[in-house]
Amino acid sequence: MADNSWGRMLGCVLCLCAGVVALSAMAGRSVATAADKPDQSLSTFMRMKLEASSRILEGLTTEDAAAIKEGADALMKMSNAERWNVLADEDYREFNRDFRSSVRKLHVAAENGNFDNATLQWIDTVKACVECHKYVRTQRPTIKN
Numbered sequence: 001m002a003d004n005s006w007g008r009m010l011g012c013v014l015c016l017c018a019g020v021v022a023l024s025a026m027a028g029r030s031v032a033t034a035a036d037k038p039d040q041s042l043s044t045f046m047r048m049k050l051e052a053s054s055r056i057l058e059g060l061t062t063e064d065a066a067a068i069k070e071g072a073d074a075l076m077k078m079s080n081a082e083r084w085n086v087l088a089d090e091d092y093r094e095f096n097r098d099f100r101s102s103v104r105k106l107h108v109a110a111e112n113g114n115f116d117n118a119t120l121q122w123i124d125t126v127k128a129c130v131e132c133h134k135y136v137r138t139q140r141p142t143i144k145n
């Protein structure tokens, strides 16, 4: 994707920040780990990523390393769960690897208290969210619910 599109997208992401931070304040402190609830719908499971993302954003904006790590841990755990693998092809696995690699770097940056780097890793993570979803949309008929 061209750089200027990412610029526009980053603008959108930043606009969303305020809302997400407000939501996270309402949602309380703990991030549920959706991986523990195999009976919920795929949609409910996938939407838990928003809660973890909101916790990470809260951590980045308030320089709270523990919050970032908590959200990153929840995303890592989810992306390891059986439910996550709604597609089994090599491309999907590669999108997942990229995503997990960014989340891992985000966690390390938070561990080191490097919030600038953590912010950059979060942007990479969000790009990985978007890229995987673009791919998933092209594969939609093959998705199991």
Ligand code: HEC
Pocket (backbone or CB within 6 Å): 042, 043, 044, 046, 047, 049, 050, 053, 075, 086, 087, 092, 095, 096, 099, 125, 126, 128, 129, 130, 132, 133, 136, 140, 143
């Ligand atoms: C490796 C692929 C992949 C990555 C990375 C990924 N997702 Fe998803 N996501 C999916 C799939 C698959 C679905 C289910 C799509 C469907 O039902 O059509 C989904 C669905 C969703 C949904 C819609 C749930 C619903 O039905 O209402 C949201 C919201 C979402 N993801 C958020 C995120 C966020 C936020 C991130 C990054 C922090 C992320 N996702 C990263 C694969 C991914």
